[in-house]
Amino acid sequence: MSWNETKQLKKRKILGKIFSGLCTMAAFSSVVLLVVLLSKVFFDGWAYLDWQFVTSFPSRFFEKAGIQSALMGSLWVISLTCMIAVPIGVGASIYLEEFAPKNRFTHLIHLNISNLAGVPSIVYGILGLVIFVRGFGFGRSILSASLTTALLILPIIIIASKEAIKSIPNSTRYAALALGASKWQTVRDHVIPSALPSIMTGMILAISRAIGESAPLLIIGALGYVAFNPQGPMDAFTVLPIQIFNWAARPQAEFHQLAAAGIIVLLVVLLLMNSIAIFIRYRYQRKLR
Amino acid sequence: MKVEQKKMQNALMESKDLSVFYGEYEAVKKASIPIYEKTVTAVIGPSGCGKSTFVRSLNRMNELIPGVEVKGEVLYHGDNIYDSKVDPVNLRRRIGMVFQKPNPFPKSISQNVSWGPKINGMTDALDDRVEEALKKAALWDEVKDKLDQNGLSLSGGQQQRLCIARAIAMEPEVILMDEPCSALDPISTGRVEDLLFELKKKYTIVIVTHNMQQAARISDHTAFMYQGDVIEFDETKKIFTRPSKKQTEDYVTGKFG
Numbered sequence: 001m002s003w004n005e006t007k008q009l010k011k012r013k014i015l016g017k018i019f020s021g022l023c024t025m026a027a028f029s030s031v032v033l034l035v036v037l038l039s040k041v042f043f044d045g046w047a048y049l050d051w052q053f054v055t056s057f058p059s060r061f062f063e064k065a066g067i068q069s070a071l072m073g074s075l076w077v078i079s080l081t082c083m084i085a086v087p088i089g090v091g092a093s094i095y096l097e098e099f100a101p102k103n104r105f106t107h108l109i110h111l112n113i114s115n116l117a118g119v120p121s122i123v124y125g126i127l128g129l130v131i132f133v134r135g136f137g138f139g140r141s142i143l144s145a146s147l148t149t150a151l152l153i154l155p156i157i158i159i160a161s162k163e164a165i166k167s168i169p170n171s172t173r174y175a176a177l178a179l180g181a182s183k184w185q186t187v188r189d190h191v192i193p194s195a196l197p198s199i200m201t202g203m204i205l206a207i208s209r210a211i212g213e214s215a216p217l218l219i220i221g222a223l224g225y226v227a228f229n230p231q232g233p234m235d236a237f238t239v240l241p242i243q244i245f246n247w248a249a250r251p252q253a254e255f256h257q258l259a260a261a262g263i264i265v266l267l268v269v270l271l272l273m274n275s276i277a278i279f280i281r282y283r284y285q286r287k288l289r
Numbered sequence: 290m291k292v293e294q295k296k297m298q299n300a301l302m303e304s305k306d307l308s309v310f311y312g313e314y315e316a317v318k319k320a321s322i323p324i325y326e327k328t329v330t331a332v333i334g335p336s337g338c339g340k341s342t343f344v345r346s347l348n349r350m351n352e353l354i355p356g357v358e359v360k361g362e363v364l365y366h367g368d369n370i371y372d373s374k375v376d377p378v379n380l381r382r383r384i385g386m387v388f389q390k391p392n393p394f395p396k397s398i399s400q401n402v403s404w405g406p407k408i409n410g411m412t413d414a415l416d417d418r419v420e421e422a423l424k425k426a427a428l429w430d431e432v433k434d435k436l437d438q439n440g441l442s443l444s445g446g447q448q449q450r451l452c453i454a455r456a457i458a459m460e461p462e463v464i465l466m467d468e469p470c471s472a473l474d475p476i477s478t479g480r481v482e483d484l485l486f487e488l489k490k491k492y493t494i495v496i497v498t499h500n501m502q503q504a505a506r507i508s509d510h511t512a513f514m515y516q517g518d519v520i521e522f523d524e525t526k527k528i529f530t531r532p533s534k535k536q537t538e539d540y541v542t543g544k545f546g
Contacts, residue, residue, distance in 0.1 A: 102355055170353075171392035175452070178350060179405035179459055180382025189404065190394055 041267075045260030053261055057227040058243065062254040067262050069226040070243035073142070074269060076230050077239055078211050080146035081153065085206070088150070089157030090199060096158070097165040098187050117155035124152045125216030133220050140221030143233040148216050153206040160202020164195040193284065200281040204274050211270055214241035240266040300364075301326040301493050302347060302463060307361035309342050309351060316342040318517040319361065324463070324510075329485060329494045331508035331525065333501055335545070338514040340497045341389075344465050347495060348384035349377040365463075382409055385456035389468040391448035393440030393455070398423075398432050401440040401451055405459045418458055426454035427484050446477025453484065457492075464488065466496040470503065482507050501541055505529045513537045 056066020100106040128148030138144040168191050176186040192199075214222075217239055224246045226238045240262060247259035300323035309317040317339040324330050324347075332340040345351040347363055349370060362369045370380055382405075393401050402419045406412070419436075423429040428450040432443070440451055449469055456464055470478040485507050488494060498504050504511050504525065511528040513521045513536075521528060521537045532538045539545055 169392075171388060171390060172394065174350065174353065174386075174388060175392045175394065175455075176404075177353065177378075178348065178381055178386035178388075179408070179455065180378055180380075181405070181408050182378050185408045189408070194395060 038267075041260050041263050043260075044257050045262070045264050048257050048261040049264055053258075054265065058225055058246075062252065062258055065247075065255075065258055067240070067243060067265055069229055070238050070240045070262070071265060071269070072229045073222070073226065073237035074211060074239040074266075076142045076233070076237065077145045077149060077217075078207065078273070080142060080233060081149040081210050082203075082207065084146060085150035085154050085157055085210075086203065089154050089206075090161050092154075093158045093161035093165060094187060094192070097162050098183065098191065113155050113158050117159055120215075121152055121213055122215045122219065124148055125219030127151065128216060128220045139234070140223075140236055141234045142230055142237045144220050145217050145222060145237065145239070146233070148220055149210045149213060152213065152216060153210045156206040156209060157202055160205065161195070161199045164198030164202065165191060167198065168194045196284045197281045200277050200284075204277045207273050207277070208270055211266070211273065212241055214239070214245060217242060240269070299326045300324060301366070303364045304343070304347070305362040305364065307343070307346060307359070307363060309339070309346050310358040310360070311354070312356050316517055317346065317514075320512075320514070320519045322512050322519060322522050324493060324495055326493050327489055327491070328509040329489050329496060329507055330510045330512065331504035332495065332497045332512045332514060333499065333504045333540075334514035335540070336499065337516075339517040340514050341467050343514065344467055344495055344497045345386075347463070347465055348381050348386055350381070350386060352377065382459055383461050384463040384465060385459055385461035387449070387452050387456055387464065387466045387469045390472050391445055391452050393443070393448050393451050395439060395441055397437045398440050398443070398451060399436040402454050402458045405455060409459065411459075422454040422458035423451075425457050425488070426450045427480060427487075428454055444477070446473050446480060449473060449477065449481060450484065453481070453488075457488075461492065463493045463495065466494065468497050468499065470498070470500070478503070501529075501543075513540060515540070 053066050054071065055068050056064060057069050058067070059065040096106065096110065100109075125148060128144060128151070132138045132144040132147045133140060138147070172190050172194065173186055176190050177183075181189075221236075222242050223236055223238050224242065226236065230237045244259045244262040244266065247255045247262060250256075302324040304320050304322050306319045306321055307317060308315060308319055320339075320343055322330070322332075322343075332344060334340050342351060346359055347370075351357050351359065359371055363371060365380070365384070368375070394404065396404070399416075399419050402422050403415050406415060406418055411418070420429065420433075423432060428447060431447060432438075432451075440448065443451060449472070453464075453469075470481050473481065482503065485494060485496070489509075496504075496508065508525045511523065511525040512519055513528060513532075513534075515536055521532055521534045523533070528537060529541055532541060
């Protein structure tokens with residue numbers, strides 16, 4: 001048809017196809033990478049992954065070695081971290097978005113938090129060592145580790161929650177306030193419930209980050225070999241990534257396979273944590289619809 | 290003169306030299322408008338004339354916009370609502386508001402209506418209150434079988450009547466409406482207008498509209514605003530038949546705006 005296919009249109013169509021092709025490749029590259037990574041890990045670690053591995057303490061003998069203390073350590077640290085970081089992070093974001101006056105000072109706080117999110121984790125480790133381990137005298141304990149990790153993920157939680165709260169339209173707030181609601185009632189009954197699904201998404205990201213961190217915990221003194229489960233927040237500890245690193249750094253090939261098995265455990269813990277968060281998010285979203 | 294006398298008798302609210310500034314910009318300039326009990330007062334004028342700003346300053350909703358400054362007075366039962374002793378929260382439960390775009394809460398229909406009374410401690414016979422409010426808003430028959438459904442699942446016109454029901458449930462004295470029909474189709478608009486005739490038996494209504502026919506149909510008094518000034522305020526009949534100002538006449542006859 002002479003009236004429809006021009007040379008210029010053809011060129012535009014080709015350009016469009018190239019562009020969408022490049023975007024598709026970009027999207028799939030990450031998936032391919034993940035699949036390669038996971039299959040390698042599973043291939044290496046599967047043989048060692050059994051109940052004995054999960055319930056044993058680390059050992060010099062690879063056939064007896066297990067990950068229980070690191071698993072418990074990670075669970076302790078991550079739970080305590082969430083208990084500290086989530087209320088403070090969500091509280092801070094509510095204050096910044098709903099209550100804080102919009103002036104130069106609060107603008108500075110906003111800017112500061114965004115920058116903190118980009119600070120390397122090892123710097124937090126040094127901070128934790130100076131303040132919590134030595135300053136407050138909490139020692140090389142789970143408490144010090146949780147406080148340090150909490151500081152690390154606080155900016156992530158605050159930024160995600162702030163964005164979630166910001167995305168709630170003002171019309172909702174006006175509707176509530178026009179009924180004679182106080183600011184607090186408006187935030188409690190409308191803003192937070194509507195923002196909760198997105199806040200949970202931020203939480204998932206933050207927890208994932210926290211559970212994989214090893215550098216700051218190395219600095220504040222997580223141990224490489226712990227043959228007991230922590231009994232309380234003041235106990236010494238190790239966490240999964242450090243245990244994995246420890247095994248991977250050994251010369252024997254069997255320990256490398258143990259490291260792979262440890263990675264699988266870490267991934268399972270991570271997925272479990274995330275699925276809890278997703279479950280809560282889903283329930284709230286259904287309530288809202 | 291007749292208007293003057295009536296003002297003396299029963300102006301429930303009255304703005305006196307009310308000016309509203311957005312930073313340097315004066316959106317409302319010394320507006321003085323009386324609002325009579327159990328009548329409908331329409332505020333008309335072209336876009337950007339300050340009519341929405343004016344009506345929002347009657348329950349201090351304008352304060353929520355950063356950088357707003359108010360001068361002058363708004364009297365309500367003889368007291369200035371901008372007095373430092375007045376709590377805007379307490380004021381807004383007596384002076385309700387319906388917005389331009391329907392904005393139901395993302396909650397169930399009954400929760401939408403019951404939330405206002407609940408947070409204000411009016412918790413007895415809440416279900417009856419919800420039913421009564423929905424009936425007054427002429428929505429009950431359409432939603433009585435699906436009170437648990439989300440308010441957002443209703444059509445635009447139903448959502449707006451839900452918002453009216455939500456305001457009524459608080460048993461306010463005054464209901465402010467900021468172009469409540471501008472997002473609605475003609476049939477829904479007709480329903481809301483019918484509703485206003487019913488509501489004014491019990492409530493005092495101030496309605497902003499850019500639709501002159503609507504103002505002529507539903508209101509008892511009309512204020513015409515232009516570029517922040519109240520050009521003319523009078524009985525609606527007079528504004529639309531023999532306005533005293535040239536600008537008003539030009540506007541209501543469609544020469545501009």
